[in-house]
Amino acid sequence: MGAATSPSAIAAGTITSINPATGQPIGEVPDMGADEVRAAVAAARTAQKDWARLPLETRCRRIARFAEVLMSRAEEVIDLLVREGGKTRMEALGMEVVVVADLVRYFAKHAPEMLAPEPVPLHLMKHRASYLHFVPRGVVGVIAPWNFPFSIPIGETMMSFIAGNGVVLKPSEVTPLIALKAKELFVAADLPPDLFQVVTGRGGTGAALIDAGINYCVFTGSVATGKKVAAACGERLIPCTLELGGKAPAVVCGDADIDRAAQAITWGGFANSGQVCASVERVYAVESIHDSLVEKITKQARELRQGDAGAQDVDVGAMAWDRQVDNVETLVDAAIASGATVAAGGKRRAGAGMFFEPTVLVNCTQDMDVMRKEIFGPVIPIMKVQNEEEAVRLANDSHLGLLAYVFTRDRERGKRLAERIEAGTVMINDVLNTYACPETPWGGVKHSGIGRTHSLLGLRDLCDTRHVNHDRVALGREVWWYPYKEGTFRALLRGARLLFGKRPWSR
Numbered sequence: 001m002g003a004a005t006s007p008s009a010i011a012a013g014t015i016t017s018i019n020p021a022t023g024q025p026i027g028e029v030p031d032m033g034a035d036e037v038r039a040a041v042a043a044a045r046t047a048q049k050d051w052a053r054l055p056l057e058t059r060c061r062r063i064a065r066f067a068e069v070l071m072s073r074a075e076e077v078i079d080l081l082v083r084e085g086g087k088t089r090m091e092a093l094g095m096e097v098v099v100v101a102d103l104v105r106y107f108a109k110h111a112p113e114m115l116a117p118e119p120v121p122l123h124l125m126k127h128r129a130s131y132l133h134f135v136p137r138g139v140v141g142v143i144a145p146w147n148f149p150f151s152i153p154i155g156e157t158m159m160s161f162i163a164g165n166g167v168v169l170k171p172s173e174v175t176p177l178i179a180l181k182a183k184e185l186f187v188a189a190d191l192p193p194d195l196f197q198v199v200t201g202r203g204g205t206g207a208a209l210i211d212a213g214i215n216y217c218v219f220t221g222s223v224a225t226g227k228k229v230a231a232a233c234g235e236r237l238i239p240c241t242l243e244l245g246g247k248a249p250a251v252v253c254g255d256a257d258i259d260r261a262a263q264a265i266t267w268g269g270f271a272n273s274g275q276v277c278a279s280v281e282r283v284y285a286v287e288s289i290h291d292s293l294v295e296k297i298t299k300q301a302r303e304l305r306q307g308d309a310g311a312q313d314v315d316v317g318a319m320a321w322d323r324q325v326d327n328v329e330t331l332v333d334a335a336i337a338s339g340a341t342v343a344a345g346g347k348r349r350a351g352a353g354m355f356f357e358p359t360v361l362v363n364c365t366q367d368m369d370v371m372r373k374e375i376f377g378p379v380i381p382i383m384k385v386q387n388e389e390e391a392v393r394l395a396n397d398s399h400l401g402l403l404a405y406v407f408t409r410d411r412e413r414g415k416r417l418a419e420r421i422e423a424g425t426v427m428i429n430d431v432l433n434t435y436a437c438p439e440t441p442w443g444g445v446k447h448s449g450i451g452r453t454h455s456l457l458g459l460r461d462l463c464d465t466r467h468v469n470h471d472r473v474a475l476g477r478e479v480w481w482y483p484y485k486e487g488t489f490r491a492l493l494r495g496a497r498l499l500f501g502k503r504p505w506s507r
């Protein structure tokens with residue numbers, strides 16, 4: 001994103017954080033270079049060695065303290081999320097603060113069983129036994145976007161600590177202050193200060209982090225940057241998790257509860273000003289319910305209150321970044337030029353701040369960019385389809401596959417459709433909120449990314465999985481060791497035929 005922030009917001013060697021709802025500066029951070037990043041990784045590595053030596057239960061107990069401090073200072077964190085991220089207070093609480101507090105509590109309670117050594121039953125070599133054990137990776141580099149500047153990086157960071165790692169976090173240049181606030185809470189929770197490093201800067205700082213000797217990288221951001229990160233990690237053979245873009249389809253079946261579907265889609269399309277990787281980004285509505293669905297979504301969209309959440313009660317806050325408003329405007333204008341109709345909103349809001357009106361587009365077609373490219377703004381494009389088959393085909397006609405939604409009253413049918421949709425997660429009759437379920441995996445297929453965060457899978461990815469194989473009975477030697485003998489060969493061949501060949505009883 002680097003050069004994209006308003007040039008006026010950038011002074012040499014520093015980055016100014018802007019309140020997107022007012023356009024006013026709210027703070028300044030250094031734009032750190034490679035030397036500072038290397039020093040941060042080295043400090044985290046030193047602290048990590050002591051941290052990893054603590055029993056897992058002790059680490060869990062100490063990290064749980066972060067949730068306590070976070071909740072005791074929740075209003076201060078929410079206030080900063082509103083000022084730096086442009087979000088509403090409800091979103092700052094529900095989508096950022098509570099998500100992290102719950103995740104910390106969940107993993108602090110369950111990590112000991114999730115990371116306990118796991119036996120691997122051997123089906124053939126019964127005289128031996130295997131087990132897996134999970135060892136901290138070392139220093140994890142967390143590179144984060146601006147749309148959820150607290151819940152995304154701090155969730156990953158806390159899971160990394162529980163797994164026994166140190167963390168160096170590179171927040172987005174758009175939202176650095178909230179990362180520094182998280183570090184402040186970490187220190188207030190009496191956790192080892194050096195274990196958690198925050199390196200502020202632009203894209204170059206993120207690239208420098210990958211080059212600074214980290215042992216694992218958790219990247220969340222766009223597909224374009226994700227490819228660069230994957231290449232840089234590949235060159236250094238650093239394992240990584242990539243959480244990239246989404247283009248979540250909502251398939252609305254003929255038998256759906258239309259009131260619930262309309263409310264869910266409206267919230268799923270406009271929450272956080274549509275800047276959610278899981279946002280409802282395209283709707284395929286079966287023709288029998290299309291008009292009624294459009295009417296309900298349009299009515300709700302027109303009733304939403306938009307504005308500076310720091311100054312008044314609003315439903316839709318500001319967008320976090322001026323260039324994102326330009327992207328949204330380009331996509332909406334192009335869709336209108338190609339025949340889409342504006343049912344609500346349709347344009348950027350005049351005056352100060354970065355706002356795009358909650359927008360509903362109808363008569364959309366699959367070839368429009370608004371149906372194919374990630375919008376990442378408060379826009380719900382709707383397309384009429386003949387039936388569910390067409391809806392599923394179009395839902396899968398995308399290079400992205402993070403989240404998808406199905407609305408139907410028939411749960412079994414919903415599951416059958418869900419299993420055919422190419423996405424990391426498909427929700428039936430609901431939207432967005434599995435990110436708030438730390439026990440479920442989060443991640444995409446196709447260009448939406450590689451690997452999973454959250455859940456047992458995400459926690460174990462933050463560890464090296466190592467395998468120990470040991471004897472169960474003391475044998476002098478194995479039959480396949482030296483010296484090789486014809487008699488042993490014959491016996492083994494007979495045994496192998498018996499085991500793997502055509503079974504005599506099935507002749």
Ligand code: NDP
Binds near residue numbers: 002207374376443
């Ligand atoms: P970007 O890809 O622009 O940036 C993500 C992070 O990478 C930022 O911290 C950025 O720094 C940094 N960065 C930029 N260039 C490099 C580089 N060469 N090497 C290493 N790091 C670099 O994404 P956005 O911040 O614009 O976030 C929006 C995107 O994130 C959307 O596509 C959205 O779908 C996706 N996303 C995915 C999620 C998921 O769970 N799958 C969740 C949330 C968002 P800087 O900002 O300073 O340039």
